[in-house]
Amino acid sequence: MTVAVVQFGGSNCDRDTVQALESLGIEAERVWHEDGLPADVEGIVLPGGFSYGDYLRAGAMAAHSPIMDEVRDAAVAGTPVLGICNGAQIGCEASLTPGAFTTNESARFQCEHVHVRVENADTPWTRQYEEGDVIELPIAHGEGRFEIDDDRLETLEDEGRVLFRYCEADGTVTPEANPNGSKHSIAGVTGEEGDHVAVLMPHPERATLADIGVTDGQGVLEGFRAD
Amino acid sequence: MSLSDPDRELVTDHLGREPTQAEQALFENLWSEHCAYRSSRPLLGAFETDGENVIVPPGDDAGVVAIPSEDGEDTYIAMGIESHNHPSYVDPFDGAATGVGGIVRDILSMGAYPIALTDSLYFGDFEREYPRYLFEGVVEGISHYGNSIGVPTVAGSVAFHDGYEGNPLVNVACVGLTDSDRLVTAEAQEPGNKLVLVGRETGRDGMGGASFASEDLAEDAETEDRPAVQVGDPYSEKLLIECNEQLIDEDLIESARDLGAAGLGGASSELVAKGGLGAAIELERVHQREPGMNGTEILLSESQERMVYEVRPDDVDRVSEIAERYDLQASLIGETTEDGIYHCTFEGETVVEADAEFLGEGAPMNDLDHVEPAQPERDLPELDLETAFETVVGSPNTASKRWVYRQYDHEVQVRTATPPGDDAAVLSIRKAEQGLAISAGADPNWTAAAPYEGARAVGLENATNIAAKGATPLAAVDCLNGGNPEKSDVYGGFKAIVDGLADICSTLETPVVGGNVSLYNDSVEGPIPPTPTLTMVGTKDGYDAPPMALSGDGTLLLVGGTDDEPALGGSELLAQLGGSDRFPELPADPAELIETIAKVADFESTLATHDVSHGGLAVTLAEMVSDDAGVDVTVESPIALFDEQPGRVVVETTDPEAVREAFDGVAPVQELGEATSDGTLSIAAGEASLAADAADVAELRGVIEEEL
Numbered sequence: 001m002t003v004a005v006v007q008f009g010g011s012n013c014d015r016d017t018v019q020a021l022e023s024l025g026i027e028a029e030r031v032w033h034e035d036g037l038p039a040d041v042e043g044i045v046l047p048g049g050f051s052y053g054d055y056l057r058a059g060a061m062a063a064h065s066p067i068m069d070e071v072r073d074a075a076v077a078g079t080p081v082l083g084i085c086n087g088a089q090i091g092c093e094a095s096l097t098p099g100a101f102t103t104n105e106s107a108r109f110q111c112e113h114v115h116v117r118v119e120n121a122d123t124p125w126t127r128q129y130e131e132g133d134v135i136e137l138p139i140a141h142g143e144g145r146f147e148i149d150d151d152r153l154e155t156l157e158d159e160g161r162v163l164f165r166y167c168e169a170d171g172t173v174t175p176e177a178n179p180n181g182s183k184h185s186i187a188g189v190t191g192e193e194g195d196h197v198a199v200l201m202p203h204p205e206r207a208t209l210a211d212i213g214v215t216d217g218q219g220v221l222e223g224f225r226a227d
Numbered sequence: 228m229s230l231s232d233p234d235r236e237l238v239t240d241h242l243g244r245e246p247t248q249a250e251q252a253l254f255e256n257l258w259s260e261h262c263a264y265r266s267s268r269p270l271l272g273a274f275e276t277d278g279e280n281v282i283v284p285p286g287d288d289a290g291v292v293a294i295p296s297e298d299g300e301d302t303y304i305a306m307g308i309e310s311h312n313h314p315s316y317v318d319p320f321d322g323a324a325t326g327v328g329g330i331v332r333d334i335l336s337m338g339a340y341p342i343a344l345t346d347s348l349y350f351g352d353f354e355r356e357y358p359r360y361l362f363e364g365v366v367e368g369i370s371h372y373g374n375s376i377g378v379p380t381v382a383g384s385v386a387f388h389d390g391y392e393g394n395p396l397v398n399v400a401c402v403g404l405t406d407s408d409r410l411v412t413a414e415a416q417e418p419g420n421k422l423v424l425v426g427r428e429t430g431r432d433g434m435g436g437a438s439f440a441s442e443d444l445a446e447d448a449e450t451e452d453r454p455a456v457q458v459g460d461p462y463s464e465k466l467l468i469e470c471n472e473q474l475i476d477e478d479l480i481e482s483a484r485d486l487g488a489a490g491l492g493g494a495s496s497e498l499v500a501k502g503g504l505g506a507a508i509e510l511e512r513v514h515q516r517e518p519g520m521n522g523t524e525i526l527l528s529e530s531q532e533r534m535v536y537e538v539r540p541d542d543v544d545r546v547s548e549i550a551e552r553y554d555l556q557a558s559l560i561g562e563t564t565e566d567g568i569y570h571c572t573f574e575g576e577t578v579v580e581a582d583a584e585f586l587g588e589g590a591p592m593n594d595l596d597h598v599e600p601a602q603p604e605r606d607l608p609e610l611d612l613e614t615a616f617e618t619v620v621g622s623p624n625t626a627s628k629r630w631v632y633r634q635y636d637h638e639v640q641v642r643t644a645t646p647p648g649d650d651a652a653v654l655s656i657r658k659a660e661q662g663l664a665i666s667a668g669a670d671p672n673w674t675a676a677a678p679y680e681g682a683r684a685v686g687l688e689n690a691t692n693i694a695a696k697g698a699t700p701l702a703a704v705d706c707l708n709g710g711n712p713e714k715s716d717v718y719g720g721f722k723a724i725v726d727g728l729a730d731i732c733s734t735l736e737t738p739v740v741g742g743n744v745s746l747y748n749d750s751v752e753g754p755i756p757p758t759p760t761l762t763m764v765g766t767k768d769g770y771d772a773p774p775m776a777l778s779g780d781g782t783l784l785l786v787g788g789t790d791d792e793p794a795l796g797g798s799e800l801l802a803q804l805g806g807s808d809r810f811p812e813l814p815a816d817p818a819e820l821i822e823t824i825a826k827v828a829d830f831e832s833t834l835a836t837h838d839v840s841h842g843g844l845a846v847t848l849a850e851m852v853s854d855d856a857g858v859d860v861t862v863e864s865p866i867a868l869f870d871e872q873p874g875r876v877v878v879e880t881t882d883p884e885a886v887r888e889a890f891d892g893v894a895p896v897q898e899l900g901e902a903t904s905d906g907t908l909s910i911a912a913g914e915a916s917l918a919a920d921a922a923d924v925a926e927l928r929g930v931i932e933e934e935l
Contacts, residue, residue, distance in 0.1 A: 009554060010462050012377025016641045034552070048639075050375040053462030109370050109634045140374070140636045205641065211655050211770050212644045 003028040003043035003224050006071070008062045013048035013084065013205060020205035020217075021045075026224050033067045043080045043224040044071055046087030048140070048203060058101065058143045059089030068094050080124055080224055081197045085141055088188070088199035097191045097199045098156060099148035101141075105181030109142040113214065114179050116164035116187045116202060117171050123195040125188075126163055128219030134171045135216035137164075137187075137202035139179060144201040146182035146189075153183060163188035163198055198223075230255045234590070241585055249523040249571070249578040256489040256527060257496070258590035260441035260746050266593045266712040267744040270722055273729035278738035280701065286501075287413050288333040288484060290740025291405070292702040294659045294766055302659040303410060305339035308400040308704040308762055309487075310745035313440050314456040315397040319364025323397050324372035325459040328531050330401040331378060332464075332485030335471045336534060338411035339403030342640055343654060344373050345667035346383035346399050347706070347760040348631075351392030351752075353623035353931075358387065361395050363935065369399070370634040375461035376468060379643060380635035381652035382762075384668030387623050388802075390675065393750030394444055398706040398743075400667060400762035404656070409475050413484040415502030418565040420481055421543050422495060422506060425550050425557045426467055426533035428516035429491070433457035433529025440488070443711055443749040463532040463555070470553040471534065479546050481537040491560075492526040492579075494535050496569045500583035505568040508561035510578070522573030537563060595712055597719035600678050603807035607795065610804075612865050612915035618803045619869060620849045621927040624672075625799055625842035630932040644770040650692040650838050655770040662770040664698035666690075667762040670841055673871070675756035676797035677810035678720045682727030682759045684797075684810070687817050688840045688873035689763040690735050691787070694824035695836045695876045696772035698765035700737040705761050708745045710754025720757040721746070728759045735818050737763065767825070778834040779856030781879035783899040784886055785844065787824060789814050790895050793870035799842045800869040811872035814894060823893045824876050830889075832882035834902075839875040844868050847877050848908060849928065854921045857907040860900035864913040 003021055007014040007030050014030045021028035028045075031037060037044070052061035062068070068090075075081045075096060083091030091097045104110060113136055121131040129135065148156070156162060164187040168177045178185045180201075188200025204217030230238070230251050238246050238254050246254065260266060276284045282303055283291035289307035296302065311326025327344060334341045346369055351358035362385075373380045378401070433456065474480050482502065484494040491513065499506045510525045520528075538546050543559055550557035564570070569583040582589075619625060632647040644662060645653035651666040666689040673681030690700050705728055709721035732739050748755040791812035795801050801808065814820050828836050839847045845868040848858050862868060874894075879902050880886050890896045903909075906921040926933075 010375070010465050012375075012465065012639055016639065019641060032552070049377060050462065050465070053375060053460070053465075055462070108367075109374055109636070111374075111636045111638060112633055138638050140638060142374075203638075206638050209641055211657070212641060 002038060002040055003045060004031040004037050004041045005045045005047050006031050006033055006067060008033045008051035008065065010051045010053050011047050011049035017045050017047045017205045020208035021221055021224065023209055024218060024221055033065055036067060037070045037074065041074060041079065042226065044074060046083040046090050048085030048087060051086055051090065059086060059093040062090045063093035072096065075193045075197045078196060082125065082223065083199035084203060084205065085201055088201055089143065091199040096197055097189055098152055099146055099189065101143055101201060102145050102147050103143050104145055110179055111140040113138050114202065115167050115169050115177065117167040119162045119165055120160045123163060123190055123198065124223035125198050125220050128222050132171060134167060134169065136207065136214050137204060137217055138206040139202050141201055144180040146186040148183060156189060161190045162186055163190060164200060234258055242581060247578055249526055250581060252523050252527055253492045253579060257493060257586055262488050262493060263590040264744050265590055266595055266746055267707065269592050270725045273726055274739045275733035276738055276740060281738050281740055283412060285741050288336040290704060291337055291410065292740055294656065294661055296659055301407065302656060303405045304764060305334050305337040305403040305405055306400065306702060306704045306764065307333040307741050308398060308706045309743050310706050310708060311397045311399065312394065312745050312748055313444055315365055316395055316444055318456045319361045320368040321458050322456055323365040323368030325457045325531055326397050326399045327369055327372040328459045328464050329487050330399050331376065332534060334401045334403035335468060336411065336413060336483040336485045337403065337405060338409040338475045339405035340472060341378045341401050341403045342642060343402040343665060344378050344380040344399060345665060345762050346380060347668050348385045349391045349396035349671060349758060350387050352389055353387040358392065365397055366631050366634055372459055372461045374636040376465045377639050379637045379639050381637050381643060381647055381654065382665045382667045385628050385631060386671050388671040388756060390671060390756045393752030394748045394755055396708050396748065396755065396758055398760040400704055402665065402764060411480050411483050413498050413501055414482055415499045415504045415537050415563050416481040418504055418563050420537045420563045421540055421559055422508065422561045422563065423536045423538050423543060423546055423557050424513055424533060424560050425470065425536060425555055427460060427463045427530055428514050428556065429525055429528045429530045430516035431520065431524055431528060434524065434527060441747055443747050457529050457531050459531045466553040466555055467532055467534065470550055470555055473549050474546060479538060479542045481539060483534060483536050486533040486535060490526065490528045491535065496583050496586045498535060498537065499563055499569065500587045503567065505564040505566045505570065505583050506561055507564050508571045510571055510573040512558050512560045514556045514558045522571065522578040526571060595718050596715040597722050598715045600720050600723055602677055602809050603796065605808045606806050607808060608804045608806040610865050612912055612917050615800055615865060615869065616845055616917055617927060619799050619842045620846055620924065621930055622799055622803055623931055625846045626930045627928045630935055645696060645772050649775045650695045653696055653770060653772045662698060662767045664693040664696050664765040664767065666692035669758050669760045671756040671758055672799060672802045673797035674724055674758060678723035678757050679727040680810040680813065681797055682724040683731040683813055684873045685759050685761055686728055686731030686735065687813060689761050690821045691824065691838045691874050691876060693763060693765035694821045695828055695838045697825050697828035698767035699822055699825050700735055700763055700765045702738050702740045703732060703761050703763040704741040705739055705759060706743045708748055708755060708758040711749040712746050717754045724757040724759040728761065735821060773828050773833050773836045775837045775851060776835060776853050777851045777856035777879050777902045779902045779904040781834045781881050781902050782883045783858060783860055783902055784878045784880060784883055785897045785899050786876050786878055786886060786890055787820055787894045788872050788875040793866045795866060795869060798869050798871045811870055814874050817874055820874055820894050823889055827878060827886055827889050830885060832880050832885060833878060834881065835879040837877050839877065840871060840873050843871050849924045851877065852906060852908050852921050852924055854906045855904065857903040857905050858900060859903050859909045861911040865915055868912055
């Protein structure tokens with residue numbers, strides 16, 4: 001059993017994600033997109049980076065690469081899929097998850113640590129936390145503003161599919177704590193096939209290794225641990 | 228620009244005939260100041276480039292040093308630095324972006340994986356529109372390229388000075404990781420091996436970039452020289468990084484060189500010359516982006532994201548397969564030869580046939596006059612403490628650079644234990660179980676006021692940054708920027724920064740393993756201040772480092788420096804308020820000082836550390852306070868707050884006695900006062916005093932963010 005971290009041309013967080021998963025004792029390997037998913041795949045990460053140079057639109061090209069058909073089939077069959085940053089953009093472009101991530105309100109790339117509040121602790125990605133917990137995660141994106149039409153936004157909220165919301169250190173959701181102008185300060189959502197599919201803009205793999213500081217992201221990656 | 232008459236005569240004599248069009252162009256570029264260092268090489272012998280840990284000294288694409296390991300499996304650090312000054316003036320976004328691309332490929336060609344970038348940027352007055360436009364464009368270019376290729380930008384510097392008005396500087400360094408098994412050099416190994424060009428297609432971009440970099444910027448450079456600026460594609464570069472990594476993994480590379488200045492002609496001739504070999508190249512075999520290119524254009528195009536590899540004949544197919552896997556093209560363009568002749572044909576006709584070594588090494592050196600710079604007299608302005616504090620702490624030079632590094636991905640590759648914004652970044656090198664501290668920069672105020680002493684101060688300041696985080700220097704690379712060397716006063720200033728930097732690095736026993744020289748940074752606005760950018764790395768056990776921010780619970784000590792009277796030469800205060808002074812005295816034995824600072828930084832009792840440099844103690848203290856922690860300190864005079872003597876660190880400690888003991892016989896220790904828990908900066912300076920709360924300080928320090 002292994003977690004496949006799919007490497008597209010231009011992915012750049014694939015090695016980081018494998019390293020973070022392995023530090024938690026979760027077996028993982030990088031899979032070059034043209035090689036297809038391994039037969040024993042038990043989980044899939046669409047990692048961060050600039051797949052296809054973000055040309056056209058962030059995530060748009062990768063969403064149409066052949067391996068995404070395999071990812072979609074696996075998701076339908078119940079395999080956990082997590083899209084991080086550029087992987088989140090790919091997930092939305094591939095309609096695995098609703099909405100889209102678009103240009104930050106600042107119109108600039110932003111690399112910094114933010115606080116997010118756990119909105120639904122009853123998913124594989126958040127069961128290590130309590131609802132309302134505030135955790136610190138790094139972001140690094142130029143196109144992380146979550147956009148979605150109002151009807152579907154309401155459905156998402158009603159169905160408890162918001163994983164994380166940007167917030168102040170004390171958990172208050174404010175416009176100032178929303179780093180990119182995301183609707184309802186949404187940092188991550190679960191997918192159309194169930195909550196085993198999820199995407200988020202912050203980088204849990206950058207908040208996992210204890211020797212460089214923050215470890216609040218471990219709980220997200222723990223979602224791949226076999227029960 | 229074309230080949231000068233004396234050069235042309237030398238070439239004709241050597242060849243025994245008139246050079247062809249392609250040869251003229253090749254000699255013009257390879258013998259330019261940018262490639263041949265004709266005015267600087269006579270000075271560069273001053274640098275100590277050797278040391279017990281040096282694996283590859285200067286002269287290759289990048290220098291390599293070892294982080295020693297007890298099990299004998301040393302980790303190697305590859306380092307290189309490059310300037311992209313003129314291109315960044317003409318086209319700030321692309322000029323800066325391709326500067327990043329070029330220095331990353333220098334690291335690839337050593338068989339190393341790039342793990343960090345540093346950027347030192349210099350612009351004209353921040354208050355003026357054009358420098359601001361360049362600043363924004365350059366930062367965006369670096370951000371775009373560096374972020375896309377997944378190499379974190381972890382350190383750097385930004386300075387504004389009138390002298391850069393017509394000629395900004397963009398100095399980019401890259402650090403990579405390799406080991407003895409993976410190390411590759413740019414020295415061709417054997418005749419009969421194949422030369423394979425891998426990467427993006429060759430087009431007509433960046434023609435004559437090397438010679439463009441070797442003359443003063445003309446008034447109309449922005450429009451006239453645009454074709455000499457390359458356009459980069461970070462997506463291709465990332466594919467090239469992955470491709471190079473797999474080629475190294477499978478041990479398919481005999482030698483490698485990236486294509487930079489003077490394109491294929493430069494890279495391939497230097498590669499074979501270094502191995503004492505020649506080459507036979509068929510230029511039409513190069514994969515091209517546009518039709519109808521002639522041999523000269525193919526030879527000298529500076530199209531980006533390309534590498535040339537020496538490959539054993541049996542391995543050529545595998546190399547092509549791997550390139551194709553990463554959507555890159557590979558062309559078998561020729562082979563290495565025994566005769567030492569660099570021979571290129573285009574569609575069957577010989578276009579270049581010249582001794583490879585003569586191409587690279589034949590350019591005569593310039594013997595230029597220089598005038599020694601003089602130290603200024605003391606002429607100090609009236610000093611009101613509050614105004615001085617606001618002016619200096621609120622200056623864009625000393626202000627927070629968060630606006631810059633927030634746009635750089637500084638955490639990708641999950642090694643960043645101390646991020647930018649502190650004295651030095653610290654990366655975790657897990658295989659060696661060592662923290663790698665990285666500091667980069669120079670201060671034009673220092674070297675404009677006193678080139679020799681200022682350059683020594685630059686070296687000491689970078690070492691102090693590293694030591695303040697508990698590391699000791701391992702190696703450095705330098706980027707020496709100067710104006711038109713044919714002016715004797717400009718050359719005198721340049722010579723002084725070379726000597727100053729060389730002297731301090733050798734005193735610190737820090738080998739300088741690579742470098743770059745950029746001259747002719749001169750425009751209608753006049754020459755730049757001589758600018759010796761240094762990127763220095765150091766190592767420490769483990770990855771933890773004391774923070775810059777105060778805890779609020781300790782005693783504040785100022786350690787290091789000398790007992791000399793404070794002086795304001797080269798200070799931000801005089802840059803803002805006018806006046807002149809001699810440059811501060813530097814410590815006599817900085818090596819022991821640096822070691823002691825590093826030792827004290829790692830004491831259990833040390834709560835925070837921050838070096839004193841640009842803006843002096845006033846800025847250091849302002850940078851240490853927060854809403855939760857302030858300072859209550861006393862110094863002898865206002866001048867002492869703005870003196871920028873480097874080699875000093877403010878230490879917040881719970882055990883002042885242990886710090887005094889450590890510095891006994893090494894350097895002075897001065898008690899400044901106490902850290903407090905109220906977030907107020909309270910300073911008594913002789914007769915004057917000052918109080919500011921954390922919010923006031925943050926507002927002053929936020930000037931760049933505020934304005935852009």
